[in-house]
Amino acid sequence: MRHPRTSLYLLTAAALLLGAWMTVDGLFGRLFGTFLPFLGGPGWWQLLPRALGVDPLVLTWPLFVVGTAWFGALTGLWSGLGWSYRVALCLAIISLLYLGPGTVLGLVILGCLWGGRLGRGLPATPE
Numbered sequence: 366m367r368h369p370r371t372s373l374y375l376l377t378a379a380a381l382l383l384g385a386w387m388t389v390d391g392l393f394g395r396l397f398g399t400f401l402p403f404l405g406g407p408g409w410w411q412l413l414p415r416a417l418g419v420d421p422l423v424l425t426w427p428l429f430v431v432g433t434a435w436f437g438a439l440t441g442l443w444s445g446l447g448w449s450y451r452v453a454l455c456l457a458i459i460s461l462l463y464l465g466p467g468t469v470l471g472l473v474i475l476g477c478l479w480g481g482r483l484g485r486g487l488p489a490t491p492e
Contacts, residue, residue: 372481376474377439380453383460383470384435391429394422409465431459454478 394400400411400421411421438456441449457478460471 370481372477373442376442376453376477376481379470379473379477380435380439380456383463383467383474384432384439386466387428387432387435387460387463389432391425391427391432394425395429398422410463410467413462413464428463431456431463450478 390401414421414424434452434456438449438453442453453474457471457474460467460474463471
């Protein structure tokens, strides 16, 4: 019997947390015109668009889409679908721009993808 690698469990925990946070933050921003406070203040990721002269509320839909895309990528990784590794890699790189939780969790996910060799079909080891 084949069992998933430990790195897939860690990746799943990090991606679920990151995907849920980004989804809720994007949806909250779209519905209420403000973002969820992070550690008592605005999310650190808002500093990047403001430095570029862009209103962070413009990014609510992309934030929501990337957050929900994590759930699809995780489903693909657990199913052993070949495209899911590339999608998870792209999402992890994009999530690095979500400064604060996204950067930390994105680095964890990148480490799991690279170190766990999850891009080779079903991420499992023989028993």
